[in-house]
Amino acid sequence: MHLKEWIFTTDHKRVGVLYLIGSMAAFAVAGVMAMLMRIELSSLGPTLTANPTQYNVWLYAHGAIMILGFQIPALTGFFANYCIPLMIGAKDVAFPRVNALSVWLFYVGIILALLTFFLPDPPDIMWTAYPPYSILTSGNTAFYTFTVLILGFASILGGVNFLTTVAYMRAPGVTWNKLNIFVWCTVAAFVLQLIFVPVLGTAVTLISFDKYLGTHFFDPARGGDVLTYQNLFWFYSHPAVYVIFLPFFGVVYEIVATFARNRVFNYNAVVIGGIGGILALSGVVWVHHLYVSGMADWIRIGQMVTTLLISVPVGLMVIGLVGTLYKGAISFETPMLYALGVIFLFLIGGLTGIPLALTALTLHLSDTYYVVGHFHYVMAVAGTFAIFGGVYYWFPKITGRMYNEFWGKTGFWLTFLGVNIVFWIMMDIGVQGMPRRYYDYAQFPQFEHAHRIMTAGAGILGIGFAIAVLNWIVGAMKGKPAGANPWGSMSLEWTTVSPPPHGNWAAPPTVAEGWHPYGYGTAQARAVSPEPPARPTL
Amino acid sequence: MADIKDPALGWDILWHEVIVDITIIGVLFALLAAWFVFRYRRRPDRQQGEPPRLSPAAAVAWVIIPVFVFMADDFFLAANGWQLWNTYRDVPADRLEVKLESGMYSWDYTYPNGVQAQNELRVPAGKPVLLRMSSRDTLHSHFIPDFRVKEDSMPGRVTYLWFYPQQPGEHLVTCAEYCGVMHSYMAGKVIVLPPQEFAAWYAAEAAKLAPPVLAPAAKMKRKSA
Numbered sequence: 001m002h003l004k005e006w007i008f009t010t011d012h013k014r015v016g017v018l019y020l021i022g023s024m025a026a027f028a029v030a031g032v033m034a035m036l037m038r039i040e041l042s043s044l045g046p047t048l049t050a051n052p053t054q055y056n057v058w059l060y061a062h063g064a065i066m067i068l069g070f071q072i073p074a075l076t077g078f079f080a081n082y083c084i085p086l087m088i089g090a091k092d093v094a095f096p097r098v099n100a101l102s103v104w105l106f107y108v109g110i111i112l113a114l115l116t117f118f119l120p121d122p123p124d125i126m127w128t129a130y131p132p133y134s135i136l137t138s139g140n141t142a143f144y145t146f147t148v149l150i151l152g153f154a155s156i157l158g159g160v161n162f163l164t165t166v167a168y169m170r171a172p173g174v175t176w177n178k179l180n181i182f183v184w185c186t187v188a189a190f191v192l193q194l195i196f197v198p199v200l201g202t203a204v205t206l207i208s209f210d211k212y213l214g215t216h217f218f219d220p221a222r223g224g225d226v227l228t229y230q231n232l233f234w235f236y237s238h239p240a241v242y243v244i245f246l247p248f249f250g251v252v253y254e255i256v257a258t259f260a261r262n263r264v265f266n267y268n269a270v271v272i273g274g275i276g277g278i279l280a281l282s283g284v285v286w287v288h289h290l291y292v293s294g295m296a297d298w299i300r301i302g303q304m305v306t307t308l309l310i311s312v313p314v315g316l317m318v319i320g321l322v323g324t325l326y327k328g329a330i331s332f333e334t335p336m337l338y339a340l341g342v343i344f345l346f347l348i349g350g351l352t353g354i355p356l357a358l359t360a361l362t363l364h365l366s367d368t369y370y371v372v373g374h375f376h377y378v379m380a381v382a383g384t385f386a387i388f389g390g391v392y393y394w395f396p397k398i399t400g401r402m403y404n405e406f407w408g409k410t411g412f413w414l415t416f417l418g419v420n421i422v423f424w425i426m427m428d429i430g431v432q433g434m435p436r437r438y439y440d441y442a443q444f445p446q447f448e449h450a451h452r453i454m455t456a457g458a459g460i461l462g463i464g465f466a467i468a469v470l471n472w473i474v475g476a477m478k479g480k481p482a483g484a485n486p487w488g489s490m491s492l493e494w495t496t497v498s499p500p501p502h503g504n505w506a507a508p509p510t511v512a513e514g515w516h517p518y519g520y521g522t523a524q525a526r527a528v529s530p531e532p533p534a535r536p537t538l
Numbered sequence: 539m540a541d542i543k544d545p546a547l548g549w550d551i552l553w554h555e556v557i558v559d560i561t562i563i564g565v566l567f568a569l570l571a572a573w574f575v576f577r578y579r580r581r582p583d584r585q586q587g588e589p590p591r592l593s594p595a596a597a598v599a600w601v602i603i604p605v606f607v608f609m610a611d612d613f614f615l616a617a618n619g620w621q622l623w624n625t626y627r628d629v630p631a632d633r634l635e636v637k638l639e640s641g642m643y644s645w646d647y648t649y650p651n652g653v654q655a656q657n658e659l660r661v662p663a664g665k666p667v668l669l670r671m672s673s674r675d676t677l678h679s680h681f682i683p684d685f686r687v688k689e690d691s692m693p694g695r696v697t698y699l700w701f702y703p704q705q706p707g708e709h710l711v712t713c714a715e716y717c718g719v720m721h722s723y724m725a726g727k728v729i730v731l732p733p734q735e736f737a738a739w740y741a742a743e744a745a746k747l748a749p750p751v752l753a754p755a756a757k758m759k760r761k762s763a
Contacts, residue, residue: 052719126716132693133676133718220694226677227695260578262587269601292679292714293690294697297627301620308612315608316601322567323600325574328587332579340575347567351560355553358619360626363699364549364686367679367714431553433683435714438722443712520587 010096011502015103016081017398019073020391022103024469026069026110027384033062035462038422042455044448045440052439056124057139059437061116063127064144066380067240068151069110074387075247076155076193077106080162080186082394083254086493086500087180087517089171089509094164098157105154112147119143126437128237129204131218131229135211145208152197159190171492173511180491180517181257181264181271185250188275189243192282200236203229230293234286241379242282246275248386249317249346252339255393256324258489259336263518265323269316277313281306291362300359307357314350318343333487334408338389341416342382349378352427367437370430373423381419388415388468395472396486400498401479403471411467418461422454491517542630542666544702548622549686556615563611626687629700633666640671640678640691642717643724653743657726659711661703662736667728668700679715682728688714703730 006014036058040048049055081099085092093099116122123144125134134141166179166187207229209215216222218229257264264270287295287303321343330336352374355361365371395403429447430436441447485494496505514522578587592600636659637648647655647669661667671680671691681688685701703709713724731739 052722056716056719124719128716130677130716133716136676137718220692225694226692260587261580261585263589265589266592266597266600268597273601273605292688294692294695297623301623304619304623305612305616308616309609311612312605312608315604318567319600319604322571322574325571325578327589328574328578329580329584330575330578340571343571344568347564351564354560354615355556358552358556358615358622360545360619360622361549361553361556363545363626363688364683366688367681433681433710433712435681435712435722437716440722442723443710443725521589 008100010092010100012081012085012093012096012099013398013500013504015099016078016083018103019077019081019106022107022110023070023074023078026065026073026113028469029114030062030065030070031462031465033058033065035458037062038455038458040439041441041451043452044442044445053124053139055439056126056437057116057122060123060126060144061113064147065110065113067127067244068148069113071244071248071380071383071387072155072240073106073110073151075244075251075383076158076186076189077103079182079247079251079387079390080158080190082398083180083493084162084165084183084186085169086397086496086504087183087491088166088169089174089492089505089511090165090169091503091505091508093161094169095161098161102154102157102161105150105157109147109151109154112143112150116143128233129207130233131207131210131226134207135218141211142208145204148204149201152201155193156197159194162190163187163194171509171511173513173515174492177267178511178516180250181253181267182247182250184271184275185246185253188279189246191279192239192243192246196236196239196283199232200240203232203236206232227290227293227295230290231286234289235283238286238289239282242278244379244383246278248342248383248390249321251386251390251393252342253321253324254491255335255339255389256321257518257520258393258487258491259333259339260325260328260330261488261520262324262326262328263516263520265320265326267320267518270320274313274317274320277316278310281310281313285310288357288359288362291359292366304357304359308354310357311350311354318347318350333392334403334405334412335389335393337409337412338385338392341412342385342389345377345385345419346382348424349374349376349382353378365430367435368430369426369434369436372436373425373427373430376419376423376426381423385415388412388465391472392468393487394493395475396482397493397498397500399476399479400482401475402482402486403475403479407467407471411464411471413464414467415461415464418457418459418464421457422461425450425454425457490515490519542702543625544704545622545626546684546686546701548625552618552622555618559611559615626699629668629698630666633668633700634661635668635670636661638669638671638680638691639674640680640713640717641674642676643713643720645680645711645724645726649740649743651740651744652747653740657711658729659726660729660731660736660739662733663703663706663730664733666700666702668698671697671699676717677715678713678717678724681712681714682709683712684709685728690715701728703728706730706732706735 040055119140121138121140124139206217210218216224218224218226285303285307287299288307291300356365429450434444434447482498484497639646645657647659673691673693677690677692679688679690687699687701689697689699691697707730709728711726711728713721
């Protein structure tokens with residue numbers, strides 16, 4: 001391999017693959033942290049370590065790295081980079097060198113995050129880093145601050161780049177109402193990043209100011225206020241959930257439309273009502289993370305209503321997805337299994353969020369395993385399934401080769417089984433009172449059995465993910481040649497050769513007036529089905 | 539007494555109601571998706587989807603009707619949730635009011651008469667208990683799973699919660715907000731006593747508090763005299 005060509009690349013596809021490699025490394029590390037925690041909790045009292053701080057460092061690293069180092073970069077770094085220019089028929093992004101800078105910053109950020117384990121006093125502040133503890137602790141808070149600032153800056157550069165790319169670089173004929181759902185979702189996610197990332201940057205910077213420079217933003221004894229931090233933090237970190245949700249749902253839309261060979265059901269409703277509705281509501285629901293934090297009663301009730309209303313745009317997006325199955329011609333290769341898995345997991349995760357939206361119910365549920373189970377279903381696991389499904393889906397395009405279908409399906413079913421064991425039980429003992437972020441649960445000896453089963457489940461899902469990653473590595477090296485369009489998709493990225501050359505198409509693509517990325521069932525689609533030629537005239 | 543609403547009981551009722559609600563929605567969607575997946579699988583004679591042509595009116599209806607249904611359910615749940623919320627936040631006037639200062643890693647209670655207790659909150663059965671909470675160091679959250687209630691305590695602000703113990707017994711108190719290294723060991727209990735027993739304990743504790751300041755001093759004087 002020509003390492004130098006990869007490091008100094010400005011090709012959006014290579015930048016994307018670099019994002020994928022980095023975020024998968026982060027996923028592996030954060031996954032190992034999860035396994036260590038599950039082993040620690042598999043029996044009462046100390047199991048792996050007798051030092052609670054060690055456990056708290058794992059917990060911090062698991063949360064921070066999974067969100068900031070894996071999910072957001074995999075979705076808005078890898079998928080956006082790889083797919084958006086191909087989907088809109090552009091030869092690259094608008095600012096290729098800015099793009100290279102953002103992936104370099106991303107690597108600096110995750111290397112900083114991975115250094116956590118080599119510091120004398122690693123952060124033990126949870127990814128939320130609430131003061132006063134994050135200021136009082138001997139753990140290194142500045143480390144977290146710089147990780148967030150660098151990754152946030154990389155994300156802002158990506159946002160500017162992709163909004164410009166989608167606005168100005170679409171191929172002739174690719175109008176706004178012919179954009180892939182994934183493109184719309186990612187545009188919306190980047191709008192959210194541009195608006196809200198600076199707020200998170202502010203919050204974590206003030207933490208380090210308080211700790212190292214002697215300011216008193218969050219110190220009530222000197223006129224500060226601890227709640228200010230929680231508001232700033234969640235004012236970003238709730239929209240961050242949509243920064244993850246929107247692109248991963250977009251990936252699922254692409255997979256479902258392709259494998260059902262069907263038009264997206266009610267496209268305009270999904271784009272305007274679904275994605276637009278989420279954008280509109282995303283900034284006014286953060287207080288549901290602060291239901292027991294001592295906020296004023298009126299704002300807790302007000303945001304209970306806005307939080308419940310999130311179900312409306314999300315519901316429209318789910319209807320669009322399930323509607324896309326209606327009268328389709330569905331086949332069940334590995335990417336589709338992951339996509340259907342996401343529908344199932346997201347249904348459970350989304351609906352178990354409704355009790356949490358109700359302020360009164362959250363007085364009991366908040367900070368228990370119920371919350372942990374819920375957000376893993378709705379965002380962590382559903383998002384990761386979408387990422388894995390998406391990598392499988394575009395794998396033939398990226399590598400030009402095919403993965404092994406048997407191992408793909410085996411990996412899927414193991415993971416699917418594992419996550420349901422872990423997170424269903426987690427919600428169940430949460431309702432019974434098991435609090436989160438516990439190194440030990442001496443007060444709850446009745447849950448030891450449940451914890452042991454969860455640890456076994458975590459082992460199963462870990463094996464499933466490992467099989468998937470091995471399948472990609474083997475497939476990339478030895479897989480059968482895949483052809484340009486193995487799935488028979490109508491979307492533009494499948495019209496070029498696999499893998500696409502620098503510049504993506506030999507000649508700039510143009511699309512016919514009747515073309516649509518989901519134009520299945522039309523005469524045009526039938527002409528190219530089931531196995532369209534390598535370069536169909538569109 | 540009968541007119542006091544118990545938030546914990548209300549919690550169980552609303553929880554049950556919401557679980558029924560979301561189970562119905564979830565099962566409907568899952569069955570529909572499963573049926574589509576089965577019915578519209580790819581077959582040799584079906585290589586392409588045959589998407590329905592939505593007329594503009596149908597497309598709008600497919601937005602308006604689901605929006606209306608979801609919002610109706612949202613507002614129904616919001617109304618019930620708000621009602622229970624009022625129960626949780628309106629503290630009955632006839633109550634035992636205890637100050638709580640939390641710290642790494644203990645719950646320190648101060649009763650109205652100055653009696654102090656650590657990690658064990660004794661209360662009489664049949665009387666609502668109000669905790670006015672603050673913290674001397676980090677965030678903590680006084681969580682009593684049996685009474686379905688928690689609220690954070692923090693430096694610089696006073697928060698409150700109340701619960702309604704009705705039967706004598708012991709209930710776990712545990713910290714629900716990450717507060718430091720020993721977070722998972724920050725536990726205590728609420729001990730609900732029969733009213734007479736509580737009154738006796740309360741008076742005895744108060745008696746221990748008041749005299750010791752005077753009595754030993756008086757004794758010493760007598761001795762020296």
